Every structure is written in structure tokens, then in C-alpha cells.
Amino acid sequence: MQPTLILLPGLVCDAAVWTPQVAALQAQAQCVVPAYGLRDTLTAMAEQVLSEAPAERFSLAGHSMGGRVALEVMRLAPQRVQRLALMDTGTQPLAAGEAGEKERAGRLELLALARAKGMRAMADKWARGMVHPERIDTPLFESVLDILARSSPGQFAAQINALLTRPDASTLLPTIQCPTLVLCGREDSWSTPAQHAQMRDAIPNAALCVIEHCGHMCTLEQPQAVTDALAAWLQR
Template identity: 60%
Template sequence: MNPASESLLLLPGLLCDRTVWEDQCAYFGARYACQVPDYGTLDTLSGMAEHVLRHAPPGPFNLAGHSMGGRVALEVLRLAPQRVLRLALLDTGCQALDPGAAGETERAGRMALLRIAREEGMRAMGRAWARGMVHPDRLDSALFDAVLDMIERRTPEIFAAQIHALLARPDALPLLPAIACPTLVLCGRQDSWSPLARHEEMAAVIPGADLAAIEDSGHMSTMEQPEAVNAAFDRWLRTPVRA
């Protein structure tokens, strides 16, 4: 297939928008039809995936998901594997909410952040939440301000819906060994939210997966190190699609 005729769907994560993919759209936009969906107030990952499929260009497409968007990408693959030419999973995970105390701790933490968003506003919540999003050297930087700006464009209602989706996330681990398309698994080496070890485990069970660790980057790899991410995407998008 001619790359000029291919689409590249770029799925954002929790409270993120096109900003998280801005550098990738600029770099690849002349070669691929780039599309960044907006989930609105959808509150399940499967609902988000169905929305992506309804609004995707006709025919097969290349699919990349960052953070929560990676989980949505796996749901898209589960629902319509024949539509996905190539898959990229960035700074993400695949397992359901942990049972017992670990899961309750995650739930309580997310609910506490939602209370801040409702009582003090989204930017105040972002300042409390997003400090773990980027490499420590990028705190108090223009990039961190851009992350806060992105969070502030969302609402507590959207935050509540996406928290609901993440707390009810399905276990996608059994799906990984059946993935048949060229797959890139990418992670910032200093990602403290979705650590590299988790991505190594995912890549190990996806047939033929390519693992890329992005140096000097936290969770927001597409914004923190866009050139390195674009180079990894270049290799991924040039991988021949399996017959």
C-alpha cells in the first residue's frame, strides 16, 4: 500500500488532546492522513474504541495510542483487527485494575484528584497530578505549562468519565500474543507512571514486536522527545504489512 494513501490514527490519553501528537502530525502529515480523535464524555474504553472506528477513514489504518490511548488502541484491535495495518503502544499498559488493596489505592487516588478538579479547577488538579508526567528536569518548563494548558482545556465531567473508563478497564493481556500486525512498543526510559519494565513484558509476548526506549523522557514521550519518537515511528511505518 502506498503510504500517501494510508491513514495514521493517533489516540490521546487521559485528559489529552491533539497537543500530545502535535509534533507527529507535523512530521508525518505530508505522508499520512493524520487523525486525532476526541472521546468527549465517553466513559468506557470499548465505547471510545467504537467511536474511533465510527469516525475513522474507510479501510485499514495505522494506529498509535499514548497512555490511556494505548488501551483504547487495544480495544480497537480487539473489535476490528482487520482494520489495523500497524499498531504502536506508547507509555501505556494492558492489564485490568489490580484486585484488593492495590486497586483500592488507585481508585482512592483518582477520586481524590477528581475532588480537586471539582473544587479548585482543572489546572490546580493538573499541578498536583502531572508532576509525575514528565522527566524531573522538565518541571517548571514551557513543556510542563503546555501539559497544564491541555489539562485545563478539559472539564471535571470529562475527567470523571475517563476515570470511570480506566477503573473499569478490561484485561487486554490475553490479546497480545494474537496480535498479527507490525507492532511498536515505546516508552520513555524515565516514565514513572508506565515503567519501561511493563513495556518489556508486553513486547515479549507480542509476536515480532519492536521495543523502543526513549532516552531522557518521562511519560509524555511524544512531547518530550519528539524527534526520537518520530524516528521510531519512521521505522515502524516502513515495516512491511504481513500478508
């Protein structure tokens, strides 16, 4: 029987962000991409992932907000996770003071735009910081907009709440015992390589992979490099 690989998408993304990896890795694992629905906390999302996961152990990879959901899964049921991949993500809670207020205001401004003009209009503004600068206004950029536009303002509001109320997961990292891959794009300005190096250093025996010529949307921007890294991780 094939092992199960659960792939967790990021903020208002769907299974399409994992399409290249699912196609390439299906010989190695049964790939499952959960949907979060209208769940509005990372804990609720993690509980739903665990309800969909096989009772035996499984591999778990999370991208962006999905990485934070993966860490909540690790907090709730570490014994069920055989290996872990954290991709273009972070561990810190909402910052105190001005920095946190700036993040909150920025997210709520995007939500207001989504409600007023639709998800695609919001996505066109938001996604320009998501990909490598050379990929803006390319067919790949349009495919990212297509993914975001399939979501709804209601889902966006729920997931923004989940991120604004996110727990501090940094203290969890030293407790992770399974083989762990930490991966990000070299030009990810949201979740930087330096941040991922710190995560790698905090997790026992973790490996760091930085994908060249790549922004935040690594699974679509550099699908082969990401797939190769995940294939090697599945062999660990």
C-alpha cells in the same frame, strides 16, 4: 491516496499532545486525532474511533490511556488495523485488593480537586509525576498543564471511570498479527520500560523502543525521537 494514521491521546489530553508528530509525519500519512467526548468506557471510545476511521485499513498509535483504547480497537476489529503502536501504556486491569483501592482513591482525589479548584489546579499536582524530573516547572511542563486545563471535570470523571473499569488486555497481545511498536520513556514511572518489555515479548514480532531522558509524556518531551520511531514503524 495517503494512508491514514490515527493517533489516540491519553487521559484528558487532546490533539496537542501529537502536534510535533502530526507536523512531521503529514508527508507519510493523513493524521487523525479523535476526541473521546464524554464516553466513559474504553469500549465506547474504541467504537467511536472505528466510526471515524476509514473503511479500509489504517495505522493506529495510542499514548497512555490511548494505548488501552487502541487495544480495544484491536479486540473489536483487528482486520482493520494495518500496524499498531502502543506508547507509555499498559494492559492490566484494576488490581484486586489494596492496590486497586489505592489507585481508585488516588484518581477520585484528583477528580475532587478538579471539581473544587479547577482542572489546572488538579493538573499542577498530577502532572509532576508525568514528565522527567528535570522538566518540572519548565515551559514544556506549562504546555502539559495547558492541555489538561482545556478539559473539564465531566470529561475527567468519564475517563477515570473508563480506566477504573478497564478490561484485562494482556490475553489479547499474543493474537496481534500486524507490525507492532512498543515505546516508552526511560524514566516513565507509571508505565515502565520493564512493563513494555513484557508487552513486546507477548506480541509476535513486536519491536521495543525506549526513549532516553524521557518521562510519561514522550510525544512532547522527546518529539524528534518519537517521530523517528513512528516514521520507521510506518515503513514496516
